[in-house]
Amino acid sequence: MYVHAIFGTTGRVNTIKPEIEEKLHSYMAGIFKNMNSPAIKKNSVPDHIHILFKLSKNHALAKVMEEVKKSTSKWMKEHGIIKFTWQIGYGAFSIQYNKVEIVISYIENQKEHHKETCFKQEFEKLIKENQMVDYNSNFFWDR
Numbered sequence: 630m631y632v633h634a635i636f637g638t639t640g641r642v643n644t645i646k647p648e649i650e651e652k653l654h655s656y657m658a659g660i661f662k663n664m665n666s667p668a669i670k671k672n673s674v675p676d677h678i679h680i681l682f683k684l685s686k687n688h689a690l691a692k693v694m695e696e697v698k699k700s701t702s703k704w705m706k707e708h709g710i711i712k713f714t715w716q717i718g719y720g721a722f723s724i725q726y727n728k729v730e731i732v733i734s735y736i737e738n739q740k741e742h743h744k745e746t747c748f749k750q751e752f753e754k755l756i757k758e759n760q761m762v763d764y765n766s767n768f769f770w771d772r
């Protein structure tokens with residue numbers, strides 16, 4: 630199963646700086662690989678990240694996301710971003726194989742996309758497009 634995961638920093642604080650972004654992405658790719666869920670495409674802007682990956686048949690989505698967020702949060706602190714934390718929630722959308730290239734392009738264009746659209750608008754548009762009925766905005770947009 631292909632999964633497009635999205636999650637932000639707590640309070641949407643702009644802590645994913647350009648100078649650490651590639652190292653964070655590489656570290657994160659290693660975690661996905663260790664969870665037998667290879668990352669296909671990653672991209673971030675200062676307050677959130679998008680990842681397309683193949684979910685392992687051996688690990689639940691929640692476990693993969695927990696490990697990625699926990700490990701990268703610790704890694705960011707070890708690299709000088711002391712007050713770094715990820716939000717509690719995350720979005721995860723299953724992707725049909727024939728849509729993978731579209732999602733890759735979407736993730737690649739995040740920096741350009743966010744010149745016009747904020748994270749909340751983007752995420753809630755994805756919720757509508759994917760007809761998610763059990764979306765709890767209070768959980769996702771933690772304070």
